[in-house]
Amino acid sequence: MKRRVLLTFALAGAGLLLAGCLGGSQPRVTPEHRQLKNRAAVLVLVDAQPRLNRLAQQPTRSTHGRAAVAGWDATAVLAPYLAKRLQGVGLTVVPFAYDPADYAAIYASSEAYPNPAPVRARLRELAQAQKIDMLVSVYRQVERDYVGSSIENLVGYGLVQHEGTGAHAFACVHVEAYDVHSDAVIGYADGCRSEPLPPDVWQDAWTSDAVVPIDGPSATTVSAAMSTVLQAAVLTAAQETGLSH
Numbered sequence: 001m002k003r004r005v006l007l008t009f010a011l012a013g014a015g016l017l018l019a020g021c022l023g024g025s026q027p028r029v030t031p032e033h034r035q036l037k038n039r040a041a042v043l044v045l046v047d048a049q050p051r052l053n054r055l056a057q058q059p060t061r062s063t064h065g066r067a068a069v070a071g072w073d074a075t076a077v078l079a080p081y082l083a084k085r086l087q088g089v090g091l092t093v094v095p096f097a098y099d100p101a102d103y104a105a106i107y108a109s110s111e112a113y114p115n116p117a118p119v120r121a122r123l124r125e126l127a128q129a130q131k132i133d134m135l136v137s138v139y140r141q142v143e144r145d146y147v148g149s150s151i152e153n154l155v156g157y158g159l160v161q162h163e164g165t166g167a168h169a170f171a172c173v174h175v176e177a178y179d180v181h182s183d184a185v186i187g188y189a190d191g192c193r194s195e196p197l198p199p200d201v202w203q204d205a206w207t208s209d210a211v212v213p214i215d216g217p218s219a220t221t222v223s224a225a226m227s228t229v230l231q232a233a234v235l236t237a238a239q240e241t242g243l244s245h
Helices: 031-036 074-088 100-106 117-129 216-241
Strands: 005-007 016-018 020-022 039-045 051-055 063-069 134-140 142-144 153-155 157-162 167-179 184-196 211-214
Touching: 039 074, 039 100, 051 153, 063 157, 063 216, 074 134, 074 216, 100 117, 134 216, 153 167, 157 216, 167 216, 184 216, 211 216
Parallel strands: 039 134, 051 157, 063 211
Antiparallel strands: 005 020, 016 184, 020 184, 051 063, 134 167, 142 153, 157 167, 167 184
16 A cells, blocks of 8 residues: 655644645656646536434444535536646646546545546447547545544545634545546545634534534535535645645
8 A cells, every 4th residue: 555644734814734645756747747648627526415424432332424415416516626726837627527526436435545447448439529638637535534633534525623622624535537448547636634623613413323414604604614515625635636736
């Protein structure tokens, strides 16, 4: 398995924490790639519903639910943002018609790391038909708790509250650049971020292993925080992949 290095620091004025999950030998998209593989498309396959983690000092007492946040759309948050970053390094971003439900096979389980290999042939065929040179994909990633000090994993993105502390929004993604013509991954990297939520945002009803509805003002607050950390995580990964300044 690749070695991961966890970097954490505070971003001035934003209150963000960075946990960049970077391997020491992963490929990086070069300026030549960006010039020759100029037609790019964005594929977002993170979970539709955010995670709700309440982490206790004893892991057997932790809960791991999902949130049905009113009005939330992770693809709408990420796809235009990443497209703008790609355009900033000279790529021409073109629309890509796909149904995320068709590619659920990249995750063997609800807690799994991404494994795009099972859907690669189908994605390549679809991209070739749409005259796309490079697919830039955003998958969920799994990392050991980088918000607190527990031994548990944080999967994808969502909210986490550690026993006795305030809650955070968190996001961990894997960004991958795939050369459609050569059938090769030409760059990839992980990015993980977290941000404290305002005091008292976490509700007792969110300590659950079920799907919990979040609406009203709470949905607005949660959506804004998740948008911030998801975009920041994607930016970190895109920069390490050579796809953003």
